[in-house]
């Protein structure tokens with residue numbers, strides 16, 4: 001399988017700039033596109049800060065760091081970003097209509113042989129691909145946060161994804177130095193989002209039933225299962241609003257076992273969304 005030489009990322013936020021950095025660290029030329037030029041500036045400085053940390057730790061030299069950043073361009077012109085790219089990875093917000101709009105654009109602008117991947121955590125790959133004229137080249141490529149550090153890529157086969165495109169995606173994950181798993185059916189929540197949501201919702205229910213405190217549930221997850229963080233701590237990082245949306249989506253697909261627990265619903269209604277609002281399950285005073 002020929003290796004990827006040029007990769008474009010659409011959406012330069014938390015995930016997009018990290019995916020771009022990861023690819024540039026594997027000697028791939030990277031174009032990072034965003035509709036918001038302030039986001040592009042933040043992406044560039046985010047990559048620089050992360051590379052500085054690698055230099056400080058001694059894992060790469062200053063020269064290597066400069067070369068990695070030199071392989072990345074941050075552009076606000078989609079045609080420039082995708083022209084000649086072997087792969088495009090989309091990382092715009094988790095809204096189906098938005099992703100469909102992006103894929104309709106990519107369909108007409110990217111070369112016919114370009115693999116089109118989405119970093120969605122739980123939207124249907126098939127629905128995203130449905131707006132394109134070649135749905136067989138659309139695949140789910142779910143990276144984890146932060147993409148440079150996390151070891152896994154979850155690859156999702158859409159209903160019409162071809163074997164060739166799936167194989168190319170598995171090979172790309174390997175080229176990026178990642179392990180991969182393949183979700184063979186485009187089922188809501190795929191493998192990882194479905195499994196982690198089941199655990200998170202059950203932890204919240206144990207807390208609501210008064211069986212254990214949040215602190216003890218988090219301690220149990222860390223010490224009994226070697227999870228780096230408990231579910232409440234982790235959810236404060238990635239947002240209670242994201243968990244609530246995920247729970248509602250999965251309930252629609254799988255029924256009441258994924259119903260949002262009342263304490264999650266009420267916290268989101270009160271604007272307690274996690275670290276980003278100064279508190280969620282726990283409090284994070286700013287001063």
Ligand SMILES: NC(=O)c1ccc[n+]([C@@H]2O[C@H](COP(=O)([O-])OP(=O)(O)OC[C@H]3O[C@@H](n4cnc5c(N)ncnc54)[C@H](O)[C@@H]3O)[C@@H](O)[C@H]2O)c1
Nearest residue numbers: 011012013014015034035036039091092093094120121145
């Ligand atoms: N944050 C996580 O921990 C995480 C983990 C795994 C997967 N994901 C998935 O990755 C995707 C991106 O999430 P994120 O957290 O990086 O979001 P984010 O909000 O940090 O970044 C999204 C970026 O997309 C840009 N954007 C919006 N519309 C655009 C368009 N039409 N074209 C180009 N850029 C556009 C925004 O300006 C923003 O910079 C989502 O599908 C999310 O579910 C997120």
